Amino acid sequence: MSSAPAPLSDGPPPPGRRQRLRARWADRHALPRFGFWLLSRGAAVLAVCAALYVLNGFLIGWGDAYDVLIGITSPATVRPQWCAWPLSLTGWAAVPAVIGAAAGYVITEQIQAHHARELNDVLDELRRLAEPPPPPSSGSGA
Template sequence: MASSPPDVPGDTVWEDARNLVRSIAFLNRAHHWLVTRASVWFAGFVVLYVLGGMLLGWSIAYELLVGLTAPAECRHPWYGYALSLAGWLLVPSVTGAAAGYLVTRQIERRRSIALDELLERMRTQSGGPPSTGGSG
């Protein structure tokens, strides 16, 4: 009668977490950016908004974020300015960066000629690289 293999303990929680973090590297560039970078910015923005909702009130925090209320008119103007700046700078910049990156990826995916081949074709059509202009 064959003996059964010894019981092998399962992975610990820390080993599972480590494996999950390592598996993120296998995502494509857009998904990797969304998971690693955009999630951090989004979490910071949520913390800023929730803290603003608790300090100033939810409707005032929203109005500051979208620019309907001036930051100087709220109970805590210093925090009103932080929310207002986040609404005017952080949200559009992160949204624009994500949209630009994803559009660029789609354009690169549909490009039929490799960049090196295109540059070589342009060099041959123009007569070669420009001269340095040295006399000799």
């Protein structure tokens, strides 16, 4: 019995999952500044914050962990304190810093998008707007 010959390959095999993930990770540099920052720096900070919150949730309770994170409860009033103090510092410093950085990137991108015009174009438009309006046309409309 003869079997049919295998079809000829038209090129290299399709990339595997690992190669596709590696290519996606390399493509992150093509993202806008905010997207790149969020994937590279922001994700690491948020991961640390989340890990501290989960650790404290299991050790001191979820409600107390939330209260310590946002500053309602002092970390000195919960037990164990060794894990509540880093969570409190994170909620006091790192979370507002991440939110401020994200807002700063978004605002900067919006400002730069509106600065695309040349100064001479802006001055010409301002001069045109500062001119007095032309006199109304005297037409016999009746």
